[in-house]
Amino acid sequence: MERAGGARGLAEAGLGGGGESGVPAAGAVAAVLPAGGCGERLGGPTPKQFCPVLGRPLISYTLQALQRVSWIKDIVVAVTSENMDMMAAIVQRYRHQRVTLVEAGTTRHRSIFNGLKALAGDHPHSRLPTPTVVIIHDAVRPFVEEDVLASVVAAARDHGAAGAIRPLVSTVITPSADGCLEQSLDRAKHRASEMPQAFLFDVIYRAYCQCSDHDMEFGTECLHLALKYCHTKAKLVDGSPDLWKVTYKRDLYAMESIIKDKISQQICVVADTEEDAECIAFLQGLLKKELEVQGTSVTLCPNGQDLQKIILGDCYNFVCINMKNSDFRPPRQLLAGLASAAPSPFYPVAVVSVYFLDSQNVSLSEKMKEVMEMKDFAKEVKKQNVFFYGVLIHFPQFLTQKDKTFPSLWIFFTRKSSSFSGKLGSIDDRPKRSSYLDSALGFC
């Protein structure tokens, strides 16, 4: 068993979501995450919990969701021995906190039991305190929210066990031995048992200790074990659709789109002059209307503290409008700031820097030298998950003209940004996209 973790945690950095708001009344809470599956239903060689989504392994999203909840004191992850190093590297890279790795068993129940043992102090090297309540969650349900975690924990305190449920999407049937319909269950009388679930630690640990080999081998339901071995009737809590389990390739697609949607709703506009306030306000309005961006902020090139605040506010998209300068100093400062200020590389940061270049006054070949330098610099910051896109516009009349082509141009740039980290994959984006491409045509 090894305790893994980077130097700074999300909770410490203030990203802890609801903080103490939903904290259960008394006693410590821990979580166990079985992650030893091989993901055979996904059809690829990589177990689904390690599949990259926007470049980051699925399980890292789930860990982030759990560690945002400050009252979950320990998170025990059960992984197979061959994936142990990879998992430790993920914890390191994404600076996950309060995470302990244990070896997975050959089945889901055995993996969970190994996790519980680490919390029970049965493991020789374990130094984890035994919690009052333990949450059991799936590594492949990345969108779990604090409110549902708080609900199952509260219900577990009262009832000994609790689990999230959802309505059935399909009717459930019983096949006969010869592959015919034996019985069809009334959909209204049944529910799908989802995750998270929570238990008084004593209840679930006692249940696992008594568990038969058959249960360990073929069982899938923790609530069932609590009922069978401890006569504890779990309280059922309605969960949200977001709790669904990433099972098939289509679920990875869906997950990616959901994340893109979330992180594309914030764009920070950076201008190098305060003089053109009217123009910036116009751009803000446009972003809201055309891209459904929920929040935008305007600032002169931010640094240090300011930058950290922006990132902590879940804003990963920057559009830099360079009106006054045609050199690359301002974006260089911003990129350097981002590379150091970003608290963790959870999502890629996209920076689109826009220049209006009057080719009658500036030598193009000189400019190209600078561009090449910026490309090298962009390669450097990319290693820290900061993606830099630069656009030069050769259009001498532009700065004086400000005609109707102006708005289309703005959309072009901002959409480029969100194409990377957001909107381009989303539904009914097509008509908008074609219009920006049309207008881009005239300016390439």
Place this chain on the structure above:
Amino acid sequence: MERAGGARGLAEAGLGGGGESGVPAAGAVAAVLPAGGCGERLGGPTPKQFCPVLGRPLISYTLQALQRVSWIKDIVVAVTSENMDMMAAIVQRYRHQRVTLVEAGTTRHRSIFNGLKALAGDHPHSRLPTPTVVIIHDAVRPFVEEDVLASVVAAARDHGAAGAIRPLVSTVITPSADGCLEQSLDRAKHRASEMPQAFLFDVIYRAYCQCSDHDMEFGTECLHLALKYCHTKAKLVDGSPDLWKVTYKRDLYAMESIIKDKISQQICVVADTEEDAECIAFLQGLLKKELEVQGTSVTLCPNGQDLQKIILGDCYNFVCINMKNSDFRPPRQLLAGLASAAPSPFYPVAVVSVYFLDSQNVSLSEKMKEVMEMKDFAKEVKKQNVFFYGVLIHFPQFLTQKDKTFPSLWIFFTRKSSSFSGKLGSIDDRPKRSSYLDSALGFC
């Protein structure tokens, strides 16, 4: 009841998929598609079967999947009276064939019954022949393949009824009246009942005629009705994961990604010279390696028959490399050809036209005039779902140099094309994308 349909069908156009290969032994087959639901689980105002996916309503994809199967002679769609006009417009616009619209009932079973009545000749204005076997499918399961349809139809002939099933993803439980766990079902002994299902027409029609009001109101399972009223034990057929039901917003995301994946695997490269064969072969290799394009074809500007063949081969992406010409005649011809040859506007067609412009020899302002004309032309063809993207490259040395920047440039263009109709939204695309943007920076 109205018979809807455009002038030319997919079957007639030769797009009928497996043709007669999987045709059941004897007797006509028809399909009933209940589409009267309000899609409350999706959370939007539009019923999910009418939600646009890449600009096209979901139900149109399902109809396309059914009408590709030439041995399905009639497709009866049950829609609410308020959506009747919209549905007729969809059938018209996407040239769906063999489709008859009937009014939906207040529940799923009532809608299906209305569809069956139309096939039984009970409807006063019905002129549809009564089939031997009827398929019942969901409007929101767009990826149904001919093989599973043939399987359920064959099994229905033998057993009277048949339906596709899938393993359960979650454990199914029975809640008690006070919201606690009553019982947990053994996941291995149960299955999810999916669609399509098929029945001997007499069996399912007799079942519906005897059906109680309670069944009509609260029932969800056609197989159950056949069992209950006709003692027909349905044969259960293993279905593929693709049969899943679009239920939540995330399913729309997944569906969009799957379609993009499919239609981005074919790119047709059009060159205006045969001289540079080596260069084109290089581009083909690159497309395969970098974009995982499964098929590419090269041709001098195709027209008429050739173009129709390309489109019928499910290729909707064109990259035109203009080496010899710097005028816009070749893409104009291609666009005009595409606009007339496309058998139906199922998917958007993307054309990326690339020019290498030596600004030392050509006047930029003159070129801009041409560009503006092309923009107007692009607007015209867009109405026929053909999207034209043009890229001019100002780089005098380019044609002689052919250095290492060359491949990056190609990727840039082709990726632009697939960004529209394919790859940009897909998983682990990010690193590639950043590299093309890097290289594009030097050439804007």
